[in-house]
Amino acid sequence: MSTIDIIAGFGASSAVAIGAALLLRRRRIVIQVRGESMYPALQNGDHLLVRPCEAAEVSVGDIVVIESPGRNLSWTTPPATRWTRDRRWLVKRVVAVPGDRLPDVLPALPKVPEVVAPKTLIVLSDNGGLDSRVFGPIPFERLFGVAVRRMFDERGGGREAIRRDAPAP
Numbered sequence: 001m002s003t004i005d006i007i008a009g010f011g012a013s014s015a016v017a018i019g020a021a022l023l024l025r026r027r028r029i030v031i032q033v034r035g036e037s038m039y040p041a042l043q044n045g046d047h048l049l050v051r052p053c054e055a056a057e058v059s060v061g062d063i064v065v066i067e068s069p070g071r072n073l074s075w076t077t078p079p080a081t082r083w084t085r086d087r088r089w090l091v092k093r094v095v096a097v098p099g100d101r102l103p104d105v106l107p108a109l110p111k112v113p114e115v116v117a118p119k120t121l122i123v124l125s126d127n128g129g130l131d132s133r134v135f136g137p138i139p140f141e142r143l144f145g146v147a148v149r150r151m152f153d154e155r156g157g158g159r160e161a162i163r164r165d166a167p168a169p
Contacts, residue, residue, distance in 0.1 A: 027052065029083055030151055031065065031091075037129030038063070038091055047151040048091070052083075055097075055140035058121065062094045063147040066123060069135045079141035089144065092123035092131055106133055 033046040041063070042048070050065050058064060068088040070076050080087050095103055096116045103122060116122055120137035132138065 028148070029145075031089070033091055035129070037125035037127050037131075038093070039127040041093075041126050042091065042150070048147045049149050049151050050145045051148050052145040053143070055119070055121065055143050058094055058097065058143065058146055060094055060097060060100070064092060064094055064121070064123065065144040065147065066090050066092060066121075066138050067142040067144065068130070073135040075139070075142060079139075080144070083144065090123075090130065091147070092125060094121055095124050095132075096122035106136075 028049055028051050030047050031050055033042045033044060033048065036044055048063075048065075066089065067075070067080055068090045077087075098116050098118045098120065100116045100122075102114055102116060103124075105124070106122065117137060119140045121140070121143065122132045123138055124133065125131045
């Protein structure tokens with residue numbers, strides 16, 4: 001094998017690796033947490049790696065990014081089909097998925113039926129705030145993705161996987 005063959009082979013594998021990295025980058029985004037509603041799991045300034053996903057991929061305990069309802073606590077715009085800065089997004093923890101029993105901490109929801117409706121999620125803040133206790137179930141189409149890991153924070157912390165265990169609401 002000549003030096004040119006080795007360089008060409010290295011170039012091709014590098015191109016594949018770069019292409020895979022770019023594809024991965026397109027499929028995941030880094031967001032910055034604003035506020036203390038997910039404290040202590042997340043703090044103001046934390047950066048999260050978020051993977052866009054379908055609602056069927058979400059489990060109880062996952063930290064998700066959802067589209068925030070409007071001022072009247074309902075959605076007046078069509079669902080976002082991709083990440084966009086002109087929408088307001090919330091970071092919350094999934095506490096119930098379709099078919100699960102409705103959590104008792106949801107006074108704003110009528111308890112008929114007593115289970116989470118199809119194509120909706122129940123999300124809560126770890127530390128109080130705007131969540132399903134205020135605006136009810138989240139329609140699947142308002143889900144952007146699931147937090148995969150904390151990338152870094154303003155306190156100098158490093159990368160770590162997101163824990164799925166939720167504090168009791």
